[in-house]
Amino acid sequence: MQKLTTLILLLSASVGVHAVDLSVNSAYIRTMPPGQTMTAGFLSVTNNSLNHCRLLSGTSAISPRVEFHEHQHAQGMMQMRKVDSVLVAAGQTVAFSPGTLHIMLFDIDKTLNVGDTTQMEIASDQCGTISFTAETRSLIQKPMTGMHH
Numbered sequence: 001m002q003k004l005t006t007l008i009l010l011l012s013a014s015v016g017v018h019a020v021d022l023s024v025n026s027a028y029i030r031t032m033p034p035g036q037t038m039t040a041g042f043l044s045v046t047n048n049s050l051n052h053c054r055l056l057s058g059t060s061a062i063s064p065r066v067e068f069h070e071h072q073h074a075q076g077m078m079q080m081r082k083v084d085s086v087l088v089a090a091g092q093t094v095a096f097s098p099g100t101l102h103i104m105l106f107d108i109d110k111t112l113n114v115g116d117t118t119q120m121e122i123a124s125d126q127c128g129t130i131s132f133t134a135e136t137r138s139l140i141q142k143p144m145t146g147m148h149h
Ligand SMILES: [Cu+2]
Pocket: 040, 069, 070, 080, 081, 102, 103, 104
């Protein structure tokens, strides 16, 4: 009986070390207009843990520089601003979507074709690092409905 208890403790300890408490859905990046070397990525990130987590950084196989950005209106103009980290509260989902929060990928030196997939990771403080693939989608957006300014 003593042995069984020890075994269970060991098992749960090892699971704890390797757990990633984040999940990613609907990840995609946009094709670039000719001459451009940067693009934006979108996805939703869910925190499956009981702790609040902060997303700290992103990496991508196609870009040496990945940043979290948000759009904001300033003096009647739409501007982008770098954000150092993104809070995902316990049990919550944060959406990176066009016009709001997004991921910027800089210095891309290859052509992005629709349907390509790109390996990416997002690291957090308490929820581990999640790896996922992002599909390349066309730059041309579907008409946005339900947007009010
Ligand atoms: Cu941006």
